[in-house]
Amino acid sequence: MRKEITIGAVGAGGDGVIVLGNILQELAGNQGYFGITSRAYGAQIRGGGSSIKTKIDSEHLSLAEDFLDVLICFNWQKYFEFERELRIGEKTIIFCEADPPSSVQSGKFFRVSFGNGQNKNIVALGFLKNMIGLSDPDPRNPSQRILKNNLPSFMAGEKLFQEGNFSKLELERPRNPVPKITIQGNEAVSRAIIDSGCRFGTGYPITPSTEIMEFLRKKLPQLGGQFIQGASENEAIYILYGASLAGKKVVVPTSLPGLSRMMEAIGLFSATEVPLVIIDVQRCGPSTGIPTKTEQADLQTVIYGSGDASRVVLAPFDFESCYQITAQAFNIAEQFQLPVIVLSDQWLGQTVASCNDFTLIKPEIISRLKPGENEKNNYLRYRLSENNISPMASFGDEGFVYQTTGLTHDERGRPASSQYLQQKMHEKIWKKLEPLKQRDDLVKVFGNPEAEIGIITWGSSGMFVRDTVRKMGMEEYIKVCVPELIFPLPEKSIARFLKGVKKSLVVEMNYTGQFYHFLRSRLNLPRKTKLYCRAGGSPFTNEELSQAIEEAIR
Amino acid sequence: MNVYRTDEKPIWCPGCGLYGEIGSFVKALEELAIPNYLVSFVTGIGCSARAAGYANVYAVNGTHGESLPIAEGVKLANPELTVIDQGGDGDIWAIGAGHVPHAVRKNLDITLITCDNQVYALTKGQRSPTTAFFEDEEAAGGEPDQPLDPLHDMLAFMSTIKSGFVAQGISTKISHLAELIKKAIIYKGFSYVHVQTPCVTYNDPEWIKFKKEKAVYLEDGKEIILPNGEKIIYDSSDRRMALKITEVPLKERPYYGVIYQEKRRLIN
Numbered sequence: 143m144r145k146e147i148t149i150g151a152v153g154a155g156g157d158g159v160i161v162l163g164n165i166l167q168e169l170a171g172n173q174g175y176f177g178i179t180s181r182a183y184g185a186q187i188r189g190g191g192s193s194i195k196t197k198i199d200s201e202h203l204s205l206a207e208d209f210l211d212v213l214i215c216f217n218w219q220k221y222f223e224f225e226r227e228l229r230i231g232e233k234t235i236i237f238c239e240a241d242p243p244s245s246v247q248s249g250k251f252f253r254v255s256f257g258n259g260q261n262k263n264i265v266a267l268g269f270l271k272n273m274i275g276l277s278d279p280d281p282r283n284p285s286q287r288i289l290k291n292n293l294p295s296f297m298a299g300e301k302l303f304q305e306g307n308f309s310k311l312e313l314e315r316p317r318n319p320v321p322k323i324t325i326q327g328n329e330a331v332s333r334a335i336i337d338s339g340c341r342f343g344t345g346y347p348i349t350p351s352t353e354i355m356e357f358l359r360k361k362l363p364q365l366g367g368q369f370i371q372g373a374s375e376n377e378a379i380y381i382l383y384g385a386s387l388a389g390k391k392v393v394v395p396t397s398l399p400g401l402s403r404m405m406e407a408i409g410l411f412s413a414t415e416v417p418l419v420i421i422d423v424q425r426c427g428p429s430t431g432i433p434t435k436t437e438q439a440d441l442q443t444v445i446y447g448s449g450d451a452s453r454v455v456l457a458p459f460d461f462e463s464c465y466q467i468t469a470q471a472f473n474i475a476e477q478f479q480l481p482v483i484v485l486s487d488q489w490l491g492q493t494v495a496s497c498n499d500f501t502l503i504k505p506e507i508i509s510r511l512k513p514g515e516n517e518k519n520n521y522l523r524y525r526l527s528e529n530n531i532s533p534m535a536s537f538g539d540e541g542f543v544y545q546t547t548g549l550t551h552d553e554r555g556r557p558a559s560s561q562y563l564q565q566k567m568h569e570k571i572w573k574k575l576e577p578l579k580q581r582d583d584l585v586k587v588f589g590n591p592e593a594e595i596g597i598i599t600w601g602s603s604g605m606f607v608r609d610t611v612r613k614m615g616m617e618e619y620i621k622v623c624v625p626e627l628i629f630p631l632p633e634k635s636i637a638r639f640l641k642g643v644k645k646s647l648v649v650e651m652n653y654t655g656q657f658y659h660f661l662r663s664r665l666n667l668p669r670k671t672k673l674y675c676r677a678g679g680s681p682f683t684n685e686e687l688s689q690a691i692e693e694a695i696r
Numbered sequence: 697m698n699v700y701r702t703d704e705k706p707i708w709c710p711g712c713g714l715y716g717e718i719g720s721f722v723k724a725l726e727e728l729a730i731p732n733y734l735v736s737f738v739t740g741i742g743c744s745a746r747a748a749g750y751a752n753v754y755a756v757n758g759t760h761g762e763s764l765p766i767a768e769g770v771k772l773a774n775p776e777l778t779v780i781d782q783g784g785d786g787d788i789w790a791i792g793a794g795h796v797p798h799a800v801r802k803n804l805d806i807t808l809i810t811c812d813n814q815v816y817a818l819t820k821g822q823r824s825p826t827t828a829f830f831e832d833e834e835a836a837g838g839e840p841d842q843p844l845d846p847l848h849d850m851l852a853f854m855s856t857i858k859s860g861f862v863a864q865g866i867s868t869k870i871s872h873l874a875e876l877i878k879k880a881i882i883y884k885g886f887s888y889v890h891v892q893t894p895c896v897t898y899n900d901p902e903w904i905k906f907k908k909e910k911a912v913y914l915e916d917g918k919e920i921i922l923p924n925g926e927k928i929i930y931d932s933s934d935r936r937m938a939l940k941i942t943e944v945p946l947k948e949r950p951y952y953g954v955i956y957q958e959k960r961r962l963i964n
Contacts, residue, residue: 342773368772373798377765380758384738384769387756388777410759537754538774540733545702545749547757556704556749557757 143314145200147274148207150228151266152193153216155184158263162214163194164494165288166267167324171496172286173277174319176203180493180681182227183434184220191220195227198274200314203497205609208683210234211311212273214266216256218243226680235311237269254302261295264288268299275312323499327464327490328395330501331421332357334468335393339507340419341367342390344378346400349433350488351423354395375400379407379420386416387546389536391472391509395421398440399430401483405447408481410548412451412571414555415524415534417475417482417510421468424487424601426678436488437678438601439652444483445629445660452571454478454578455629457485459586459604462500464490467626469505470584476510478574479534485628487651489681490602510534513542522553526566530574575630585635589621595695596643596668598623598636600657603649603682610687620691628657631664645670647694649687653677670694700725700732702752708743713893716867717811718747720891721780723874725753728881735778738767740792742784743818744811744893761791764799764808771804778881779806784893785826786816789846793825800853800860800886807880807887810846811867813895814903821898828903828947848942850888851956855935861887862938862956868894868908872952879954892950907950914941914953923948933959 149166153159163179170177176199184190197206209231215221215238221228234249236242242251256262256269267289271279279286279296289296325333332354335343343362345355355371362369372378375396382392396404401422411418424440426432444455454474458467468484475482513521513533518541525532532553535542549557550564558564588608597620599607604624611620623639625632640646646668648658655675661667674690700722708714725735735753739745741760748757754777758766767781783792788810799808816822826843847864854860861883865873873891880887894904912920914930921927923944931937938956 370768370772372765374794376762377795377798380762380765381769381772383758384756384766384771385773386769387754387766388736388770388773390773406759407762536774537736537770538734538777540731543733543752543754545751545755545757547748548759549757556702557746 143312145314146204147198147211147311147313148209149196149198149212149214149270150193150210151214151216152191152221152224152228154191154220157216158260159192159194159216161288162263162267163196165286166270167196167198167494167496168286169271169276169279170198171322171324172280172283174316174321175200175313175496176322177496178203178205178493180206180227180489182224182680184223191217191223193220193224193228198313200316203495205606208685212270213237213249214270215239215242216262252306252308254306256302257295257298259295261292264292264295265299265302268296269303272300272303273308273311275310320498322496323501324494324496325461326353326492326494327458327461327486328353328423328492329357330461330464331468331484331486331491332361333501334465334505336361336365337501337504338391338469338472339509340391340393340472341365342382342385343367343393344370344372344381345395346372346375346378348397348400350425350491351395351397351421353491354421354423358393375403376407379404382418383407383411383416386418387537389538391417391476393419393421395423397423397425397433398427398443401440401443405443408453409448409451411481412448412453413548414546415479415532415571417479419471419475420481420483422483422485423491424485432679434488435679436602436681437652438485438487438603438650439656439678440485441628441652441656441660444485450568452480452575453629454480454482454575454627455485456482456584456626457601457628458490458626459601459624461490461495461497463626465500466505473506473508474578477508477531478578479510479531480571485601487602512536518542523555524551524553524567524570526553526570530570578627579630579632579634581627581632582635584625584627585632585639586624586626587621587639588624589617590619591621592642593619593621594642594644595620596623596640596646597621597649597691598639598646598661599649600625600628601650603651606682606687607649610684610691613684614688614691616691631660633665636661637665640668643668645695647672647674647691649674649690651676651678651682698722698726700752702750704749706750707746709897711896712743713813713867713895714744714747714811716870717744717873717891717893718750720865720867720870720873720877721747721751721809723870724877724881727874728878730778734776735780736767736770738763738770738779738781740783740787741818742787742816743813744782744784745787747782761787761795763787764792764795767806768799768802768804771806775805780809780881781806782809782811785810785812785814785824785846789844790825796850797853800850801857803857803859803886805884805886807877807889809877809889809891811891811893812846813893813899814843815895815898817895817898845942845946846890847955850890851935851938851942854956859885859958860956861885861954861958862890863888863954864890864892864950865952866892866907866911866950869952872913876954879957883957885958911950911952914951914955932957
């Protein structure tokens with residue numbers, strides 16, 4: 143009996159590998175297991191190979207091991223596209239339809255025929271179910287309808303395992319057998335959009351954010367809201383500008399190429415103080431890059447793009463954080479009247495997790511400040527106030543007609559070109575953000591607070607770093623800081639984390655160390671601070687991170 | 697003071713055609729008696745876009761070429777509002793042209809006004825996509841690009857959805873232009889008003905004079921003679937007849953009036 147298992151599967155497009163991963167995980171999740179399934183596709187979005195790596199854990203949510211326990215290989219040629227994600231070790235048990243090429247030197251392989259039909263993935267599913275000792279699927283569960291319709295294939299797989307006399311890799315019963323929800327980061331974000339009261343979205347299809355757009359397209363009209371697919375990212379974002387002026391909470395999901403097109407609009411939202419939420423699901427760049435693979439290289443673009451435009455940048459680091467941070471994004475956008483960019487990434491967005499249902503606790507909802515009756519017929523849209531936040535009327539409100547412009551403007555919103563107002567309005571759009579820097583709740587700290595080694599990381603790298611520290615058994619000696627609020631940076635909170643830290647390490651997945659340089663521009667890092675960064679293209683492994691940590695503490 | 701005008705003094709040159717254009721716009725609103733808070737006026741960048749600061753309605757002076765989607769967003773979010781988008785020939789037909797066919801096919805109840813002076817005037821005299829092509833200019837080393845014809849192109853886009861409203865006026869004829877803008881606002885669906893807007897700084901005075909004096913005014917039921925000699929009794933609900941009008945180049949003969957309107961969308 144074992145507590146956890148890491149299973150990989152690879153095949154050509156059409157072999158149904160992704161479906162195999164999804165159903166396997168849902169099956170385990172319904173029985174109370176935690177799980178994570180990451181997907182990787184070939185260079186082409188359609189037509190290439192595809193692979194999944196599924197971790198099932200009876201105790202808690204944990205990331206997959208570097209080396210697989212089990213590999214189902216439908217196609218060796220495609221395997222080599224994903225060698226790095228699906229590593230074969232000495233103990234890996236491989237079930238394959240053809241003998242592995244001679245370059246595969248490790249692992250123990252068994253030739254198994256999963257059949258020639260379209261259902262070989264379901265056959266493999268039945269096979270795996272018996273191998274790891276899951277209970278029978280519950281046919282009443284709607285998510286397992288696909289099994290009900292393919293029951294003969296599933297049972298053929300179960301039989302295949304039994305008759306082959308293979309040894310079992312049986313999992314312990316889940317510690318807490320409450321069924322888990324099975325959710326992608328993109329879905330967690332989407333559900334938070336709905337639960338935050340947003341009812342107006344636009345989008346333009348772009349991998350790996352498209353799932354969010356599809357969710358909104360389906361869900362918003364059901365709730366009396368609207369979703370508009372733009373003819374371009376420009377159209378998508380500027381429709382939101384009009385809708386937000388007319389009083390709607392608005393959102394658009396995108397990725398770097400689309401985000402780059404939206405940059406001018408971000409300046410307009412900021413200068414004219416209009417609430418907006420952008421969900422940027424980062425992928426490998428620059429330019430088209432590798433659309434299907436993960437990276438964290440959009441940070442500088444969103445922090446520094448569009449001149450001195452004030453904005454807020456948030457970065458969720460795990461699935462629950464995807465939900466909570468997206469909800470925070472709407473509240474911050476509404477309260478401070480500015481663009482908020484949520485930096486997710488392909489790994490977080492498209493990886494499927496089975497975990498406790500974090501969507502049960504609904505977020506608090508904050509809406510923009512509206513002008514009072516006393517301001518009627520005497521309304522200054524950009525009135526300079528103590529907290530620099532001016533009440534915002536919606537287009538159509540009686541008695542508050544105003545004009546707004548991307549030009550520097552006065553309190554009424556009329557164009558102005560004096561140095562005085564240029565300075566004053568900058569102070570307004572920047573100083574209003576000051577209270578945000580005190581949001582300690584948006585800086586997550588893990589591990590022993592007394593530890594003298596500190597790792598600072600952001601986004602999904604936070605999950606990988608924590609997982610590696612735990613697997614290294616170093617939680618007592620290493621603490622980890624993951625700011626979810628990246629800009630404006632809660633400097634005091636991070637300085638507190640660094641107090642007493644003698645050696646530190648910054649970890650992120652981009653070539654130039656964008657977060658590291660940003661941190662250094664804002665606060666003093668310990669003299670012995672190292673940086674581990676590399677271009678994206680595959681998730682971090684425990685091996686590379688533990689090496690980086692060992693070097694940093696040497 | 698007029699309820700639809702702010703107290704802001706326009707930055708336009710003395711004698712600019714835009715004074716007449718905003719005058720027509722305000723007259724149309726007055727005559728339709730739409731409360732000013734129910735009007736949204738969206739513009740981009742350029743001389744004509746500055747009008748957003750002079751109209752006392754909810755107004756946006758946004759970014760270059762992006763006013764149409766902003767107007768669409770306002771209308772989608774609050775269908776009760778009367779939404780008018782205004783831009784120049786550069787704003788709408790160069791940098792913003794990609795938005796035009798999509799605005800047509802969405803067919804929201806908004807009005808697009810292009811103030812066409814055939815020049816980038818705010819940046820001091822560069823060629824625009826509607827700058828007229830004259831053989832003598834090319835001979836003198838000018839750019840050989842043919843201008844696009846917004847009326848003809850708009851009618852073509854509208855042909856694909858078999859709907860729409862297209863009119864052309866000149867800003868020096870305020871009452872006539874105000875009537876066109878009123879009809880466009882009343883029309884239920886996407887409507888387009890093209891306004892010949894003289895630029896006193898960069899247009900050749902002869903060209904302005906030509907556009908004023910050689911124009912033919914279209915009226916339903918009135919006979920007109922096309923430059924090829926063909927006589928027609930004008931009917932603005934006849935798209936093929938409208939195409940005959942828009943096929944005549946501006947420099948040959950300007951036509952002012954409602955060129956095309958889909959009848960079933962008109963509500964009195």
